[in-house]
Amino acid sequence: RLRREVLFFPSQVTCTEALLRAPGAAPSALPDSCPCGLPHGESSLSRLMRALLAARVSLELCLFAFSSPQLGRAVQLLHQRGVRVRVVTDCDYIGPPGSTRSHLVLSAGIQVRHDQDLGYMHHKFAVVDRRVLITGSLNWTTQAIQNNRENVLIMEDDEYVRLFLEEFERIWEEFNPR
Amino acid sequence: RLRREVLFFPSQVTCTEALLRAPGAAPSALPDSCPCGLPHGESSLSRLMRALLAARVSLELCLFAFSSPQLGRAVQLLHQRGVRVRVVTDCDYIGPPGSTRSHLVLSAGIQVRHDQDLGYMHHKFAVVDRRVLITGSLNWTTQAIQNNRENVLIMEDDEYVRLFLEEFERIWEEFNPR
Ligand SMILES: [Zn+2]
Ligand SMILES: [Zn+2]
Numbered sequence: 001r002l003r004r005e006v007l008f009f010p011s012q013v014t015c016t017e018a019l020l021r022a023p024g025a026a027p028s029a030l031p032d033s034c035p036c037g038l039p040h041g042e043s044s045l046s047r048l049m050r051a052l053l054a055a056r057v058s059l060e061l062c063l064f065a066f067s068s069p070q071l072g073r074a075v076q077l078l079h080q081r082g083v084r085v086r087v088v089t090d091c092d093y094i095g096p097p098g099s100t101r102s103h104l105v106l107s108a109g110i111q112v113r114h115d116q117d118l119g120y121m122h123h124k125f126a127v128v129d130r131r132v133l134i135t136g137s138l139n140w141t142t143q144a145i146q147n148n149r150e151n152v153l154i155m156e157d158d159e160y161v162r163l164f165l166e167e168f169e170r171i172w173e174e175f176n177p178r
Numbered sequence: 179r180l181r182r183e184v185l186f187f188p189s190q191v192t193c194t195e196a197l198l199r200a201p202g203a204a205p206s207a208l209p210d211s212c213p214c215g216l217p218h219g220e221s222s223l224s225r226l227m228r229a230l231l232a233a234r235v236s237l238e239l240c241l242f243a244f245s246s247p248q249l250g251r252a253v254q255l256l257h258q259r260g261v262r263v264r265v266v267t268d269c270d271y272i273g274p275p276g277s278t279r280s281h282l283v284l285s286a287g288i289q290v291r292h293d294q295d296l297g298y299m300h301h302k303f304a305v306v307d308r309r310v311l312i313t314g315s316l317n318w319t320t321q322a323i324q325n326n327r328e329n330v331l332i333m334e335d336d337e338y339v340r341l342f343l344e345e346f347e348r349i350w351e352e353f354n355p356r
Binding site for chain 1: 182184186242293295296297298300301302313314315316322324325326328329331337338341342345349
């Protein structure tokens with residue numbers, strides 16, 4: 001059965017430590033021991049992280065804005081596990097070294113390319129293992145996750161994955177700095 | 179066979195007069211007579227308008243920003259034809275009477291509700307005849323259509339339509355000014 005899920009936001013920002021330690025774990029796996037002060041239940045954020053953390057081979061990210069520390073740590077973790085991670089983002093939303101923007105991803109040594117254009121690179125999608133498309137209105141920022149009305153579709157769909165990967169490769173080449 | 183389409187932007191802003199006069203017509207139906215100066219071929223914009231103009235009964239719009247004159251005219255036309263149109267938008271993107279923002283829709287007497295919240299109403303979706311979901315990263319502005327990298331999914335899908343209509347009704351009630 002093919003995966004199909006819709007996430008709506010705003011979502012509580014819940015603790016995702018359990019997920020980051022053991023991707024299959026329920027977020028409530030460490031409620032007693034964890035001193036973070038955040039709620040430890042399931043949330044749209046934890047579901048989105050779970051979909052990302054399922055990656056075993058490759059992850060393409062095409063994101064207008066990407067500054068959520070939790071999502072950043074998830075992507076960093078995948079990179080450390082040997083997943084091939086490629087990130088495209090908009091130049092207005094990627095900071096210089098030392099800024100808070102995307103620093104987790106950049107400092108991890110993940111390949112990041114960004115736009116130099118007048119128009120925005122306004123997509124907000126990810127492709128997991130060339131098999132699952134994650135796309136919607138949500139920019140990957142704590143502000144958006146916590147406060148905005150947003151949607152994210154998670155779809156295991158060959159046709160959509162193919163079309164969005166083609167779009168990713170076009171942008172990846174277009175933003176090639178060489 | 180259920181409709182599934184992906185539109186990528188930027189798109190040429192093509193002439194959509196033919197579509198507005200006869201919704202089923204090819205955009206090139208009046209190339210010789212039309213003095214507009216725009217190209218008259220098919221585009222992501224014309225495909226999006228075609229999907230909207232297929233509405234016969236109802237149209238729900240949940241849009242962060244809605245100022246494209248062409249999309250505004252399409253929605254106005256549907257209202258004039260007796261389609262039940264309801265619009266939810268973000269307060270930061272709806273102007274006072276006389277502004278260019280959304281004026282086509284407002285002046286047509288279409289029901290519009292907007293956010294008063296701190297968070298953004300950041301969705302960009304439409305539901306046509308409770309049967310087709312249109313959703314993606316695209317704000318309905320000429321700037322975004324012409325200049326940005328964007329995606330729009332058009333999906334005839336009962337499950338997604340149901341979930342997005344529920345979200346629409348929640349927001350519609352929440353933004354009820356009474
Ligand atoms: Zn915790
Ligand atoms: Zn024309």
